[in-house]
Amino acid sequence: MSLTRRYFLKSTAAATAAVATTQSIQAFQQPRSSSPNEKIGVAVIGAGGRGSSHLGAFSGGADSEVLYICDVDTNAAKKIKGVEEKQGRAPQFLQDFRKVLEDPNVDAISTATPNHWHSLVSILAMQAGKHVYVEKPVSHNVWEGRQVVKWARELNKICQCGTQSRSSPSLKSAVEYVRSGKLGPIQYAIGTCYKPRKSIGKLDKPLQIPDSIDYDMWCGPAEMVDIYRPRLHYDWHWDFNTGNGDMGNQGIHQMDIARWFLGEGKLSPRVMSIGGRVGYDDAGDTPNTQIVYHDFEAAPLIFETRGLPHKDLDWGTGMDEYRGSRIGVIVQCENGYVVIPSYTKAEAFDNDGNSLQAWSGGGDHFQNFLDAVRSGDRNDLNADILEGHLSSALCHTGAISHQLGSTQTSEQIGKEVAGDPLWSDSWERMEKHLAANGVDVSDPKLSVGPWLTMDPDSETFPGNESANALLTRPYREGYVVPDADA
Numbered sequence: 001m002s003l004t005r006r007y008f009l010k011s012t013a014a015a016t017a018a019v020a021t022t023q024s025i026q027a028f029q030q031p032r033s034s035s036p037n038e039k040i041g042v043a044v045i046g047a048g049g050r051g052s053s054h055l056g057a058f059s060g061g062a063d064s065e066v067l068y069i070c071d072v073d074t075n076a077a078k079k080i081k082g083v084e085e086k087q088g089r090a091p092q093f094l095q096d097f098r099k100v101l102e103d104p105n106v107d108a109i110s111t112a113t114p115n116h117w118h119s120l121v122s123i124l125a126m127q128a129g130k131h132v133y134v135e136k137p138v139s140h141n142v143w144e145g146r147q148v149v150k151w152a153r154e155l156n157k158i159c160q161c162g163t164q165s166r167s168s169p170s171l172k173s174a175v176e177y178v179r180s181g182k183l184g185p186i187q188y189a190i191g192t193c194y195k196p197r198k199s200i201g202k203l204d205k206p207l208q209i210p211d212s213i214d215y216d217m218w219c220g221p222a223e224m225v226d227i228y229r230p231r232l233h234y235d236w237h238w239d240f241n242t243g244n245g246d247m248g249n250q251g252i253h254q255m256d257i258a259r260w261f262l263g264e265g266k267l268s269p270r271v272m273s274i275g276g277r278v279g280y281d282d283a284g285d286t287p288n289t290q291i292v293y294h295d296f297e298a299a300p301l302i303f304e305t306r307g308l309p310h311k312d313l314d315w316g317t318g319m320d321e322y323r324g325s326r327i328g329v330i331v332q333c334e335n336g337y338v339v340i341p342s343y344t345k346a347e348a349f350d351n352d353g354n355s356l357q358a359w360s361g362g363g364d365h366f367q368n369f370l371d372a373v374r375s376g377d378r379n380d381l382n383a384d385i386l387e388g389h390l391s392s393a394l395c396h397t398g399a400i401s402h403q404l405g406s407t408q409t410s411e412q413i414g415k416e417v418a419g420d421p422l423w424s425d426s427w428e429r430m431e432k433h434l435a436a437n438g439v440d441v442s443d444p445k446l447s448v449g450p451w452l453t454m455d456p457d458s459e460t461f462p463g464n465e466s467a468n469a470l471l472t473r474p475y476r477e478g479y480v481v482p483d484a485d486a
Contacts, residue, residue: 012053012250040373041105043068043130044120045097046113047076048233050135050162054110055079057366060086064370070097073210073233087476089185095214097121100126108158108373110366111135116222116242119144120481122159122385123151126480131158136252137392138385139245142267142337142459145389145396150484152378152385160381161367161388164255165361167345174338174346175261176344176357183348184334186299188422189262191254194306194326199280200235202230219338221479229283229308236283240399245286246305248395250327254382256391257329257340258301259315261315266456268294268301273282273449274402278439279308289434289446291399291426303398308437320433400470401449408448410441416448434446 011053020224042058044051059066069076069091077093081337100106101124109125110133111118113346119139122132132152138161139145152159166172178186210213213232216224222242237243244465247255275290288307293300306320323330326340336350344362349355365382372380408416410431417423434441452467454460461467475481 002464009311011141013309024071032412034045037139040064040107040370042066043070043097043100043103043109044091045070045111046117046135047071047079048073048112051076051112054081054112054133054366055083056086058110059083059091059369060118061087063374064108065089066091067103068092068094068097068100070100072214074212087362096217098210101125101130105270106130108133109371110369112162114157114218114236114242115244115248116140116236117220119148119223120479122148123482126151126155126157126159129155129157131373132385133160133366134385134388135162136256136388137248137395138388139273139392140244141240141470141472142393142396145392146355146459147481147484149386149389151482154484156443158369158372158376158378158381160365160372160383162365162381163253163336163383163388163391164362164365165253165257166383166387167258167365167368169362169363170344170359170361171257171260171340171346174340174348177348177357178261178331178333178338178378179263183338187332187334188299189258189332190322190330190426191251191258191301191303192306192322192328192330193251193254193304194320194322195239195246195250195358197246197307199282200238200284201230202281202283203230207232209411219476219479221377221473221475221481223474224476226294226464227283235284237312238286240285240403243286244395245289245290247290247292247303247309247398248392249257250476251303251305253304253343254327255301255394256387258303258331259391259394260387261331261338261340262296262299263328264296264298264301265390266375267390267397267454267459268296269453269456270451270453271394271397271401271441272308272451273398273405274401274417274430275305276407276444276446278434281438285366286399287402287447289430290398290402291430292394292401293393293423293426294398295451302424304426304429306430306433308433308439310436322429335383370405397452399453400467401452402447403449403470404452404466405447405449407444407446409444410446412444413441413446413448 003317058064105284108131145452275287290305331338340346347358
């Protein structure tokens with residue numbers, strides 16, 4: 001019995017008795033396309049907002065076709081028609097993705113589920129012999145992200161993270177420019193996610209889950225609890241049980257770009273957070289305003305999240321900006337700096353603000369994955385799972401500091417950051433942002449997390465049981481992320 005077959009049977013048997021038997025699977029196996037090049041068969045898991053992009057990318061092209069659409073919400077079956085029109089044949093819809101893993105015609109899965117499912121979907125697929133394209137962040141916590149890396153290596157599977165900026169030739173050139181030393185040593189990098197988010201509301205009684213949704217399956221590895229927000233879909237981002245806030249939603253892209261420029265291949269040895277969910281009272285518990293400081297030895301990486309608009313501006317235009325960047329990265333070097341305002345553009349300046357060089361142009365991240373699947377060489381990937389894990393984990397460790405923090409006044413926070421000019425500068429921007437939105441932080445509102453010291457090799461916090469407990473989570477029976485070391 002093959003290694004992947006053995007792991008798949010072991011994992012799925014433990015996961016649920018509802019997984020189809022081999023005989024029943026054969027009843028819905030999809031035939032191969034008659035393409036002379038034999039297209040790569042793909043199952044798309046999670047067909048919501050981002051999942052629509054996956055369906056578009058893998059259907060109708062020369063290299064791949066969508067054989068299955070899988071989603072816990074049966075309303076997603078409506079997307080069959082669009083895929084059929086594009087690729088000339090209809091994919092099959094299944095509510096339980098695990099039923100497709102035994103179909104040998106499926107070469108790869110792509111997943112755009114909520115964050116809490118990313119790691120388990122990826123591991124089960126690789127154990128079943130499939131290659132994986134997993135959306136960012138690749139994990140809901142640090143430990144499970146490392147497990148995805150370990151399984152990908154052990155099973156020798158192609159596993160790509162959905163940080164599409166890694167396939168941008170313009171950003172690659174900008175990274176090479178900085179690393180060549182043309183601007184001198186890097187002094188620091190700042191990632192920004194200045195993106196207004198409205199209140200998600202709050203219900204006084206639990207949300208009634210529609211009959212179209214398998215809520216047990218939707219919760220999966222997460223705690224199965226009542227929801228007190230009006231909308232189940234998307235707003236899971238702002239609940240630590242299932243999401244990772246905007247730092248792990250939009251900010252993961254900018255965190256990844258910043259780490260790419262810095263060239264850091266491990267997690268930061270120290271991390272601290274200041275932030276909170278302020279400006280409104282709703283069912284969310286992730287910060288909408290936050291600073292995370294990653295104290296790398298060579299140069300610090302600071303990440304700033306701003307979720308409120310200016311008080312007197314509407315939601316379409318009410319965004320702060322930093323050096324012309326609302327959602328981007330600034331890499332400050334000794335003799336100049338680079339601004340990366342998007343996934344496809346970058347520009348270098350001297351310290352007087354004169355433009356030195358600019359780059360533009362994006363790439364096809366999905367195609368890069370397909371090319372690597374064909375070659376069978378993970379070195380062909382632009383965003384191998386290890387890179388995705390490290391950038392995702394930087395978001396998670398910042399969240400851990402936040403969750404272990406205590407509320408302080410603005411005066412106390414000012415004293416806390418006074419010894420570090422970068423900290424002070426970021427705090428001053430945050431304070432102005434909150435003041436512009438009428439948020440008074442003279443009383444304790446913001447959580448000031450502790451400085452957490454990490455061993456980057458073991459990815460643990462030595463001697464800190466409270467912090468280490470948040471590196472993983474209690475998994476529900478039937479949805480346990482497999483330990484590659486067990």
